[in-house]
Amino acid sequence: MVKMIMHGCNGKMGQVISAICREDEGIEIVAGVDPYQGTQNPYPVFPTIGECTVNADVVVDFAAAQAVDSLLAYCVAHKLPLVLCTTGLTEEQLKKVEEAGKEVAVLKSANMSLGINVLLDALQKVANVLAPAGFDMEIVEKHHNQKVDAPSGTALALADAINGALGNEYQYCYDRTKERKKREKKEIGIQAVRGGSIVGEHEVIFAGLDEVIEIRHTAYSKGIFGKGAVEAAKFLAGKPAGKYGMEDVIGAGKL
Numbered sequence: 001m002v003k004m005i006m007h008g009c010n011g012k013m014g015q016v017i018s019a020i021c022r023e024d025e026g027i028e029i030v031a032g033v034d035p036y037q038g039t040q041n042p043y044p045v046f047p048t049i050g051e052c053t054v055n056a057d058v059v060v061d062f063a064a065a066q067a068v069d070s071l072l073a074y075c076v077a078h079k080l081p082l083v084l085c086t087t088g089l090t091e092e093q094l095k096k097v098e099e100a101g102k103e104v105a106v107l108k109s110a111n112m113s114l115g116i117n118v119l120l121d122a123l124q125k126v127a128n129v130l131a132p133a134g135f136d137m138e139i140v141e142k143h144h145n146q147k148v149d150a151p152s153g154t155a156l157a158l159a160d161a162i163n164g165a166l167g168n169e170y171q172y173c174y175d176r177t178k179e180r181k182k183r184e185k186k187e188i189g190i191q192a193v194r195g196g197s198i199v200g201e202h203e204v205i206f207a208g209l210d211e212v213i214e215i216r217h218t219a220y221s222k223g224i225f226g227k228g229a230v231e232a233a234k235f236l237a238g239k240p241a242g243k244y245g246m247e248d249v250i251g252a253g254k255l
């Protein structure tokens with residue numbers, strides 16, 4: 001049985017994961033961390049990770065970007081593998097994630113769903129054929145009105161997958177209103193829409209001369225991220241230091 005700390009346990013994702021773990025005999029939440037203390041949980045909840053005194057095999061994080069620095073320091077100090085799912089990290093924090101990965105196992109993914117991770121792989125193949133043929137590439141993402149970061153971490157991961165497959169020569173364009181000019185050829189446009197309770201929609205558009213391909217992933221519930229995170233936690237517990245991704249979990253037949 002894997003023992004897990006849920007960082008951000010009283011948030012939307014923290015509660016989704018608490019419900020999944022209650023039904024899963026392979027994993028148990030032994031402690032939660034959240035400054036918000038107004039939710040009843042069947043495990044002790046500490047206001048900050050630094051105050052957590054419970055031993056565990058792995059930490060799953062869905063909290064806030066400003067909490068990531070102390071979380072990384074805690075995981076390194078306690079030699080705890082970390083499934084890092086919070087998005088909107090700064091460049092400086094991303095460097096700290098890299099450093100932590102030299103000391104403990106860190107799996108960071110902007111999107112824990114099977115569908116998006118399959119799409120990340122497929123996009124590289126599609127872009128390799130269509131970009132040299134002159135297709136323009138644009139990404140449109142839609143999320144609920146409570147989301148604080150834009151564009152979504154997933155939209156950036158999709159763009160990075162395409163860009164990586166094409167030799168990282170493309171610039172990202174987030175705003176076409178500043179300058180009156182045509183789009184650059186080596187550009188990936190990324191647009192964010194916010195409204196209502198949309199769980200998450202990502203559309204990648206390949207627009208060529210007289211033909212367009214649109215590839216869309218729609219998340220209908222947060223359960224898809226929760227399931228991925230729980231399987232990632234089981235996968236990561238006991239793993240040696242290093243950088244891991246959802247492709248490792250999928251490759252191990254865990255999703």
Ligand SMILES: NC(=O)c1ccc[n+]([C@@H]2O[C@H](COP(=O)([O-])OP(=O)(O)OC[C@H]3O[C@@H](n4cnc5c(N)ncnc54)[C@H](O)[C@@H]3O)[C@@H](O)[C@H]2O)c1
Pocket residue numbers: 007008009010011012013014033034035036047048049061062063064065066067084085086087088109110111112113225
């Ligand atoms: N990687 C993915 O697949 C994926 C999927 C969904 C959401 N997310 C990301 O996960 C994060 C959380 O999403 P959510 O919808 O659950 O948000 P939420 O706002 O509902 O929950 C965040 C929780 O973190 C808590 N928190 C704030 N500061 C904290 C700290 N210092 N230590 C511990 N907990 C703290 C808050 O009190 C809150 O309960 C966001 O960054 C979101 O973008 C990632």
